[in-house]
Amino acid sequence: MPESNDHSMTRRNFLATSGTALAAAASPFATGIAGAQSKKLKVATVGTGSRGTLTWGIPVVKGYSDVVEFVGLCDINSKRVKVAQGMMGISAPTFTDFDEMVKKTRPDAVIITTVDGTHWRYIVRALELGCDAISEKPMCTNEEQCQAILDAAKRTGRKVTVTFNARHGREDKRVKQLLMEKAVGDVVSVDFHEYLDTSHGADYFRRWHYLKENSGTLLVHKASHHFDQANWWLNSTPTEVSAYGELKVYGRNGTFRSTHCRVCPFKQQCKFYWDITKSERMKEMYTDCESEDGYLRDACLFRENCNIYDTMSVRVKYENDVMLTYTANTYQPFEGQAIAFNGTKGRLDANHFGGGGYSQGEVRLTRAFGKSEVIRDFEERREGGHGGSDTSIQDLVFRGKPDPDPLGLRADLRAGAFGSLIGIAAYHSIERGGETVKISDLVKL
Ligand SMILES: NC(=O)c1ccc[n+]([C@@H]2O[C@H](COP(=O)([O-])OP(=O)(O)OC[C@H]3O[C@@H](n4cnc5c(N)ncnc54)[C@H](O)[C@@H]3O)[C@@H](O)[C@H]2O)c1
Structure with a gap:
């Protein structure tokens, strides 16, 4: 490989x-x-x-x-x-x-x-x-x-x-290693489910992401992480995409709204009310700078002109025939991911859930007609954001480490393009009522 x-x-x-x-x-x-x-x-x-x-x-x-x-x-x-x-x-x-x-x-x-x-x-x-x-x-x-x-x-x-x-999470690296070793044979399909909660998920609807022209919808902004992971794990190129998407909770679905939380007359009854002034850092970085661009970091997540989706379902076909089913939901009671690689010789599951009083996670390898084992031999957890993955990528960018890079952690131009193009194809598909969009019709690589 x-x-x-x-x-x-x-x-x-x-x-x-x-x-x-x-x-x-x-x-x-x-x-x-x-x-x-x-x-x-x-x-x-x-x-x-x-x-x-x-x-x-x-x-x-x-x-x-x-x-x-x-x-x-x-x-x-x-x-x-x-x-x-x-x-x-x-x-x-x-x-x-x-x-x-x-x-x-x-x-x-x-x-x-x-x-x-x-x-x-x-x-x-x-x-x-x-x-x-x-x-x-x-x-x-x-x-x-x-x-x-x-x-x-x-x-x-x-x-x-x-x-x-x-790509740099220690569990994500281990999954890549197992797939490279063909622990489940050839991967035939992938189920990838992303769950964002009413804090993290909702935040995208307060921020600049709520407009497609800023974020390309969460199918690009958020899911580009996941589509890139899938492209990298599968070591293949996406060819066709079809999708559905809905806005069911945020944006125009609110029964009341204001411009932003600080001045909102519905503070008492809004479950999403957030007092940005409680954080010194948020104040310094955003509210104290509002005079320059009018950007409201605590804007109302029920703005009627919100034009992104909060519920998404995507199907992707790869050059090597793998089928990916991806869903993302942004108003769950807890956060998590459930990812499964269904292979000719078994199945690899990578799940984690957290928040809302619920916490669970494991990477599990189950061989067809064989044993099911929990994988525990991850590299040591690094210090730094996103469970140490931010430090790992900084090492790669600034120190060229690891060198060599057997897992192919470095994401170049081509990876950047395909990471975005699946989401771009997905929103085009949604706008065309679920029609299949070919990646090769979007750009000349
Ligand atoms: N990889 C990750 O885990 C991760 C996590 C968070 C954010 N991000 C990415 O980082 C980027 C920034 O996100 P953020 O959360 O810091 O948002 P942010 O709103 O805190 O920062 C964005 C900054 O860009 C500035 N800006 C906006 N338009 C500009 C323009 N035309 N020219 C120059 N500056 C402009 C804003 O004034 C602001 O200071 C986004 O692309 C986001 O997708 C990645």
Whole structure:
């Protein structure tokens, strides 16, 4: 089984284009390699909100300053970008204009942590200005954006990395290993169910995600994690998608609404009422910055113009004939995932549930006509966000570790494209009454 998710890339040229071989070329994959170079990777960030500051900011300053130097920070919100600078404790200059930042600070790579629908603009521009791009997922939210990125990468020869940290969970890595070892034979179908609760799930409807033009719906914003995992686990390429989606609880379904929680006359009766002012960090990062862009972090999740789905069901066909059934639901009493790989020689289950007084989780391998065993030999849990997966991906991006990378953890341009394209195809299918959408009709790869 190829070790990279990129089928066009052999093991040999993967090594040649990553890690040691490019140590002098100021690429994010070259920089950290075993202290072999004296130059630090110069990075600039665009989008200094929560993810840009709390994941790709503070922990990088703390844990990677030997190999990374922030040279600039940019955000459309001039106050928030200053807040980020303070929280990160750096003196790198702040900007509200991306081109100006790149031209003045000459970074080697740009970290893109803006609203999803704007990633493509900064990826394309970073590449055109001679930088590599390290983009948060999803890489893009529609097929035109995807094509623009693919074309820009081809034109410039620069590198795009998409930070799919969900590949980096220790259970997720173990699942990949078991599938590579063909523990269940050939996978024939996958059942993937995502459950978000009335806190985490609801939050997407308060935030910018509630509009498709910002997030590409949760089929792109959220499910790009899961579709990327599926593509990576199955080591195959999605070809056809059909889907249904509904908005049943949030948005126009509310019986009362306001602009945002702080001024809401229904505070007493709304089960979703949230007092943002109780968090100093939220105040500093969002409410104190409202004067600049009017963005309300505690906006009403019953806004009538919400145009994304809270209930989703998707079918995906892969090049290797695997069938994936995916569902996502955003108003559950607890959080969780139930994933099953049904193979010719058995079944692999990866489940976890938590919250609402309920907690359960295991990875279980059941061989056909054989034993069922709970898998426990995971790598040690790392410190850091998302159960340590954020630290694992930072090691990969800034230190080129693990090297070699037998699980193919690195997500490149192609992985970024397919991670988004399934969700894009799914919302097109929903808009066309469940019609099958071919991925090859969306972009020219
Ligand atoms: N991989 C993960 O686990 C994970 C987790 C959370 C968020 N994310 C991703 O990180 C990104 C940021 O999400 P967040 O939760 O930090 O949101 P956020 O709202 O906290 O931050 C977004 C920032 O982008 C800025 N911004 C918006 N439009 C911009 C533009 N056109 N130009 C420059 N700046 C702009 C906003 O002012 C804000 O500061 C999103 O793409 C999201 O999908 C990934």
